[in-house]
Amino acid sequence: MDFPVFEFPYLGTRYLIALIAVLHVVINHGAAIGGSLVTVLLERKGFRDGDPRYEALAYRLAAVFFVLTTTVGALSGVGIWFSTMVGQPAAIGSMLRIFFWAWFLEWIVFVVEVALVMVYFLTWRTFQDKRTHLRVGWAYVAASGATMAIITGILGFMLTPGAWHGDHSLWSAFLNPTYLPQLVLRSGLALGLGASLALVLTRWLAPADFQAEASRYLGRFFFAAVPLIALGGMAYLFVLPDAVRGLVPTALVTSRFIPYVQASYAINAVICLALLGFGWQARRRALPIVGRLAAFVALVCLLGQFERVREFARKPYMIPGYMYANGLREADRAKYDRDGILAHARYPDAHPGRAVFKLECASCHTLGGMNDPSVPLKGQSAAAIDPFIASLHEVHPFMPPFMGTAKERRALAEFLASEAR
Ligand code: HEC
Structure with a gap:
């Protein structure tokens, strides 16, 4: 952050x-x-x-x-x-x-x-x-x-x-x-x-x-x-x-x-x-x-x-038990879910969806390169991607849980949907 x-x-x-x-x-x-x-x-x-x-x-x-x-x-x-x-x-x-x-x-x-x-x-x-x-x-x-x-x-x-x-x-x-x-x-x-x-x-x-x-x-x-x-x-x-x-x-x-x-x-x-x-x-x-x-x-x-x-x-x-692979601490989860993750980011990207992606996903995913999430999401709508993001860590236990408000999750879903078009 x-x-x-x-x-x-x-x-x-x-x-x-x-x-x-x-x-x-x-x-x-x-x-x-x-x-x-x-x-x-x-x-x-x-x-x-x-x-x-x-x-x-x-x-x-x-x-x-x-x-x-x-x-x-x-x-x-x-x-x-x-x-x-x-x-x-x-x-x-x-x-x-x-x-x-x-x-x-x-x-x-x-x-x-x-x-x-x-x-x-x-x-x-x-x-x-x-x-x-x-x-x-x-x-x-x-x-x-x-x-x-x-x-x-x-x-x-x-x-x-x-x-x-x-x-x-x-x-x-x-x-x-x-x-x-x-x-x-x-x-x-x-x-x-x-x-x-x-x-x-x-x-x-x-x-x-x-x-x-x-x-x-x-x-x-x-x-x-x-x-x-x-x-x-x-x-x-x-x-x-x-x-x-x-x-x-x-x-x-x-x-x-x-x-x-x-x-x-x-x-x-x-x-x-x-x-x-x-x-x-x-x-x-x-x-x-x-x-x-x-x-x-x-x-x-x-x-x-x-x-x-x-x-x-x-x-x-x-x-383990302290900090997730994207650099977010487990102990901060409640805080980010309450205030939003962007409220705590010192250098947020101007585009909210991209900003959330950079903070939470970019340590493991690229856009247009290795492990690009828009490839498996091809053609999906933001409405379909949104609940999927919420359950990422349950579907794939190697991914950290999403942190942030529902609005931020939606912004991320819209951003990924536009990338996956
Ligand atoms: C700790 C590393 C890591 C982080 C952080 C991470 N992912 Fe992933 N993600 C992976 C890996 C590894 C895969 C599996 C790639 C494969 O199977 O080829 C994956 C797969 C995916 C997939 C495809 C899932 C499927 O079932 O096809 C999506 C979509 C995805 N990630 C989205 C995200 C989003 C959005 C974020 C941020 C909120 C995120 N990931 C954060 C490591 C991560």
Whole structure:
């Protein structure tokens, strides 16, 4: 209510947020968290065995990961703030209030992480003492893991606020029911992405006579990553409240393919087994680049699928029991129904029907683009659309209830009817 409504053409702001966030999370999990661990372990192996080929590979991987994390990774991190702020300003406002000290800490940890990766990579050749250099590397691994450990608390809260509803404390919000399973799952994904990215890059960054040996070393990471992914994923589903778990099938396969949801669970199990098989094969010989890329893509799909489930299963809410996905708070419903929603809007559109649409529907629907409501409403009159809007949340439980006066609902119905002509 306090902010202008920004409409991103065709895709809508939810896809703007999703595209930037998925790019960020792949770079962050793969190149920063998993990548740093893989690099430091390779460097350590070279140091312990007195084999300079491992260190040479570690250094080259570190160069790629360094560039990726400090450019695309860092910029897309800022991009998440940009997209969520313009797309969901009310939600970001609430998250700032609830997690004030977590954000405070996150920034400091992030600065430390970037400082450490700079020291780790840029001083690689100047460090005389390998042990000290490795210690810097471990500190970088710890800092990048810590950023994930903090953000995971905040992301988990948006699906399962748990005890926070009772005491409104930061710790209850942070240590919410899905925190630990999600952290385990993300750790596995980070490790798998880091190792598969390293395997792909090794194709170009290591000499031909070192390919098989490098592959043997990197293949082992899959035996740690896949169990973490499988256990974390199952534990995650297990701790979800029933209402949320009920939406997981829709999130996984969309409402159209619900009858086939069991198949999608089976496909996930097969992907996990295939990744284990991939790791096993990689330990025996250098696999072709297509196989290495396939492992990376499979992990990106697992990650993307998880993020989609996490986002979708909390609908119609942004923060369950507190704020709806369109940024309106549950507690304000009576107020909006009484005074009208436009009476509380600071930047209303001049056209009342469009204004209501922007405030209540535009976070999930566009006009003329993705999920355009005028398509299913084609040819319907305002008189028919009006009662339908009133029952939206009953017909489709993932949509928030309409808030506002009967006059505003009618204005919205007329606006949609004119769009659907
Ligand atoms: C939380 C996101 C969200 C919000 C907010 C939302 N919707 Fe929807 N709406 C959806 C989704 C998802 C669908 C289903 C799309 C599909 O099945 O392809 C949908 C479907 C619809 C449909 C088609 C229903 C049918 O049975 O064919 C209409 C009409 C509609 N929404 C209108 C609205 C209006 C009007 C508002 C604002 C008052 C609104 N929605 C707010 C997510 C939302």
